[in-house]
Amino acid sequence: MGKAKFILKEPTSKTDTLIYLIFRYQYQRFKYSTGEKINPKFWNTTSQRVKTTKQFTEHPEFNARLDKIQNGINNAFRKLLNDGIQPNNTNLKEALEIELSDNIVKPKKLSLFKFIEDYIEESKLNKSNGTIKVYNTTFTYLKDYAKKYKPIDFESITLEFYNNYLGFLKKHNLSNNTVGKHIKTIKSFMNEATERGHNTNLEFRNKRFKTIREESDSVYLSVDELKKVEKLDLKASPRLEKVRDLFLIGCYTGLRFSDFTQINPENIVSNNTVIEIRTKKTGQRVSIPLHKTVRTILKKYKNKLPKAYTNQTMNDYLKDVISLAGIKEKIETTITKGGKVVKKPISKHKLVSTHTARRSFATNLYLAEVPTISIMKITGHQTERSFLQYIRVSQKENADKLLTHPFFN
Template sequence: MAKAKFKLKEPNSKTETLIYLNYYYNYKRFKYSTGEKINPKFWNPTGQRAKESKQFPQYPEFNSRLDILQNGINTAYRRLLNDGIQPNNEILKKALEAELSGNILQANKKTFFDFVEGYIEESKLNKKSGTIKVYNTTFKYLKEYAKKINKSIDFESINLEFYNQYTSYLAVDSNLSANTVGKHIKTIKSFMNEATERGYNENLEFKKRKFKTLREEADTIYLNVDELKAMEDIDLSSSPRLEKVRDLFLVGCYTGLRFSDFTQIKPENIISDKSMLQIRTQKTGERVSIPLHQTVKNILKKYNNNLPTAYTNQVMNRYLKDVASLAQLKDEVETTITKGGVMKKEAVKKFNLVTTHTARRSFATNLFLADIPAISIMKITGHKTERSFMQYIRVTQEQNADKLLNHPFFN
């Protein structure tokens, strides 16, 4: 027997979350976004309706809308059977929307820009400021492009023709790098995925293989053990700000933690009797255990396990270049970047390429070159696949050959 159930998208959320309609029929499940949202504390999971609460005075109208949805799906299903049509999810969706036409669906109709604007505001409650910044920047370029072509951009507009014209606009007219263009496309795909899941969009052109996220391998560097030792040996006592930046950076180089994590290490994260660092990472929420390298032990002892407060990432990156320059990291590195649709090559001093993220790459690469198994390193870096990990480390052809020389196959 067919049965309708309502389910919260995030039942443990502290803020409003979307409600899905799940309809079970013929051993199949039809999932439909109701467009309705509710704070889980006002939701009765047993009755699958809003609680009768003075804190949620709109519960009668809210529950009435869910009743309409439930009656609509039941009626749509019966009509199909009565008409001799074997339902499937696609047919059932059309039948439901025909049943609800002029009622719920019209109320939920939003333009693409309306949806994006609302989604950004909603995301401020549960996403990091960096993510919101990316969303806002992508939205800004979309609005500028719409103004330039003097056309509105709606869900139906996001197709392969739009993709080709918009990527060209970003690369040529806006002079953005290939990776930045790729980041904007990735964000647009995120917007479209979310809108599709919520029932606002039916256009799936953005899922096609040619609607791809552009990516150019960045000219990122790593610092080898000798270079790290050179940084460690500099006497920076006359410049406390550079000394602090250097010490925090070295902690990152020997723990593999991201900037957001190695700058938040507290005394309670140090397990002295096991000579280990345990911390829950901010980005993934995973708890990692990292053996303490002697350099990290020395730095922790220097600050009595209370590492100094870090500058912002941008300020750290600026000061790090000064530290790397003092450490004589002045070899020239050839960099390439595609900007404005043109690939440009440039020789850059190595110290100018050092950033806080260099620490994490240095950790992964140095451990890999020390023949520590990739799976052990990945437990710390958080990479899920060896393929993504291998893209992360920086190993030259010569270094790779040196490693192979010690392999039994070549001996």
């Protein structure tokens, strides 16, 4: 007989999260979205049921629904065996939904667009404004496509749709990376809908349904360039001075904009030698040794950094700061827009943004022979491959770095 249990999708969430049924049988694992949601504070992980508490008065009915699902999967599995049918995840799901066909707990059938609309609203509680903006933009393009060509639902997301949609996006003169971001977001929507039991069409997981990506012309600032920025006398322009200081904090901590602009006195620990912070995007706790430049800036502001401008405003002011530092060498950029490759030289200061700080940190530490695994502990990269794609090292810099390797001596 198989073994059933219930788990929470996000056990550490502060808001309601989905409950999944996990059924293990014959060395296989079946996962099913119950359609039920609960705040983890009301969940008993031992009993795998809602706690008996006055704060959640409907716990008897809620647990009864989970009991029904558990009985349903056990009955479905037993009936398949009794009928001489070898259980697999597909026929097990069908048999379970027959058991639950009275619709007491069966997830409500949603259209793709209704699901996306609800998912975006739900995501506002636990995802960044930037992510919500990406979701909304992708949703807008999907609605435009459906209006111009034909209605879209879960079963519409096929390889034929993929090829047609790529053409549609390219007509909007979008860069390859922007197109890729929209495809990636659609796949995220479909994955989430599949996990929740709203979708059974898995063609979006075909290897040909791929996210387009081309290497961006992201730049980094070397240690010498950062020293030029640090030495700038910006007292006559408090706004630029503030932007410069915050940017340097990012360059010497590797933190994202959302994190280095939120450093508080309580994040400075170990006798003012380490920053400890939980990153906003991943929830990861990182510890970063304080660089002397960071210590100087923190001392200047008494460990309480000034309130930052918005990311976009900071990017605008930052270009002025880098220009004043004399960092204006021409960089040849290449971008594919609307299917056409466009090359043009751009002054380096115009390519600098708040994210350049994070790239500069990773690249400068890599060139300084800091072990890759130590850098990844701060940047949060999961694989060395993804990390090496992230850093910016020119062919000459790579050759200079190899000159000190024993193989070349």
